[in-house]
Amino acid sequence: MAKQIASKVEALVPALLNWFQSNARSLPWRRTRDPYAIWISEIMLQQTQVKTVIPYWRRWMRELPTVQSLAGARREKVLKLWEGLGYYTRAKNLQKAARMIVDRHGGRFPEKYDDLVALPGIGRYTAGAVLSIAFNQPAPVLDGNVIRVLTRLFGIAENPREKKTGATLWGLAEMLVRQAAPPPHPVPLPLRGGEGARRAGEGEVRGLNARPKLEVETAREPTCSHFNQALMELGATICTPRQPECSLCPVRKHCIAFRENRVADLPNLDQQAALTERRFVAFVAESRGRFPVRQRPAGVVNAHLWEFPNVEVSLDHRDIRQLAERLFGARPRSLKPLLRIRHSITRYRITLDVFRAEFADGLPRTIQAGRWCSLNQLRNRAFPSAHGKILKNLATEAERRSSDKPCQPTCQPHGLRPARLPVSPADSAIAIEKECPRRCGRIVPR
Numbered sequence: 431m432a433k434q435i436a437s438k439v440e441a442l443v444p445a446l447l448n449w450f451q452s453n454a455r456s457l458p459w460r461r462t463r464d465p466y467a468i469w470i471s472e473i474m475l476q477q478t479q480v481k482t483v484i485p486y487w488r489r490w491m492r493e494l495p496t497v498q499s500l501a502g503a504r505r506e507k508v509l510k511l512w513e514g515l516g517y518y519t520r521a522k523n524l525q526k527a528a529r530m531i532v533d534r535h536g537g538r539f540p541e542k543y544d545d546l547v548a549l550p551g552i553g554r555y556t557a558g559a560v561l562s563i564a565f566n567q568p569a570p571v572l573d574g575n576v577i578r579v580l581t582r583l584f585g586i587a588e589n590p591r592e593k594k595t596g597a598t599l600w601g602l603a604e605m606l607v608r609q610a611a612p613p614p615h616p617v618p619l620p621l622r623g624g625e626g627a628r629r630a631g632e633g634e635v636r637g638l639n640a641r642p643k644l645e646v647e648t649a650r651e652p653t654c655s656h657f658n659q660a661l662m663e664l665g666a667t668i669c670t671p672r673q674p675e676c677s678l679c680p681v682r683k684h685c686i687a688f689r690e691n692r693v694a695d696l697p698n699l700d701q702q703a704a705l706t707e708r709r710f711v712a713f714v715a716e717s718r719g720r721f722p723v724r725q726r727p728a729g730v731v732n733a734h735l736w737e738f739p740n741v742e743v744s745l746d747h748r749d750i751r752q753l754a755e756r757l758f759g760a761r762p763r764s765l766k767p768l769l770r771i772r773h774s775i776t777r778y779r780i781t782l783d784v785f786r787a788e789f790a791d792g793l794p795r796t797i798q799a800g801r802w803c804s805l806n807q808l809r810n811r812a813f814p815s816a817h818g819k820i821l822k823n824l825a826t827e828a829e830r831r832s833s834d835k836p837c838q839p840t841c842q843p844h845g846l847r848p849a850r851l852p853v854s855p856a857d858s859a860i861a862i863e864k865e866c867p868r869r870c871g872r873i874v875p876r
């Protein structure tokens with residue numbers, strides 16, 4: 431059995447490396463070997479899909495390009511850059527770890543496994559990913575994609591979440607990446623292409639689809655890096671959870687699940703825990719262009735992020751007015767539904783009903799741990815994604831209102847907005863004029 435596994439490992443490695451060479455997606459973090467940039471991408475990719483991560487990663491690297499800049503950044507800035515990705519503890523851990531790298535390692539990214547896993551937010555997977563991808567070390571990785579590929583390739587029917595099966599999978603991942611490692615004393619090949627070309631090949635993986643043909647690369651091929659990425663790439667693009675494209679798979683002939691028609695059964699994961707429904711009601715109150723918001727305290731989910739005043743209620747709660755009174759200490763004059771947001775966090779399916787509340791004069795300006803902020807001030811604060819949608823809604827509304835300016839100066843006394851005339855491309859000179867809705871007879875150029 432051990433022999434069979436060893437010969438399968440030997441066959442899988444070159445097949446996957448060759449496939450990756452011509453099929454790797456061109457992703458921005460694949461054009462660098464900077465461990466900091468790779469670490470950021472790995473933590474972000476634990477949150478969500480590649481296409482969502484790309485703009486976040488680019489913005490982050492523009493704003494905080496080094497471990498030192500992350501260590502020295504304001505927490506509010508770090509949270510703002512992470513806003514929308516969820517699991518904000520990960521962003522806070524990134525900064526804590528960056529500070530430790532600066533303090534304990536002189537700002538140099540650790541290259542040893544033990545040093546890496548001693549940092550907050552870095553576990554076995556992330557350490558393996560950074561060590562292999564950035565430093566080309568034979569460190570294994572095992573994430574959801576790799577688990578799926580390995581259980582299918584090796585026909586592992588046991589639940590991967592069980593300790594013993596997990597250990598088997600880590601063992602296989604390690605055998606594979608060790609097999610991909612270059613020999614301990616590679617023979618350096620003579621350089622071709624000049625010193626300038628050699629430098630260009632260093633420090634970046636380069637477009638994997640358009641690699642320069644320098645002989646030096648044959649000796650220095652980052653095979654551990656490429657192999658681990660190949661495993662993950664296969665799981666992300668071909669060996670997907672549903673309807674994998676086995677006909678395109680480079681290792682199909684080695685795949686036990688394919689041969690035994692068990693692809694749909696593997697990996698054998700537990701049924702997901704049933705989702706629990708929860709409902710919250712949030713309020714948008716406005717006074718002289720300012721909105722009350724509050725900061726979530728330390729030690730709770732989404733700690734330190736900002737939110738509109740809200741309260742959790744039973745699913746069938748009806749008395750919204752009484753909720754507003756409880757939160758603001760004043761009875762609202764009017765309440766209008768603004769929007770309903772549905773989202774899921776871990777095993778909770780959450781409905782957030784948002785109301786616009788108007789109060790008569792004398793609305794108390796105190797709200798627990800809260801501040802009154804203008805729209806611009808709100809834009810600079812970090813919100814959890816559901817509350818970020820409320821802010822977006824307010825910003826869109828404000829934009830619409832400002833593009834709909836009153837017909838000043840001539841109709842100012844009426845204080846009314848002008849009606850829009852239909853726009854005719856053929857008669858644009860007239861189309862850009864507006865008529866006062868009070869029909870005062872004035873046509874006002876915009």
Ligand code: SF4
Pocket residue numbers: 579582583668669670674675676679680681682685686687688693
């Ligand atoms: S043959 Fe199909 S199931 Fe097996 S590894 Fe390839 S894509 Fe996955």
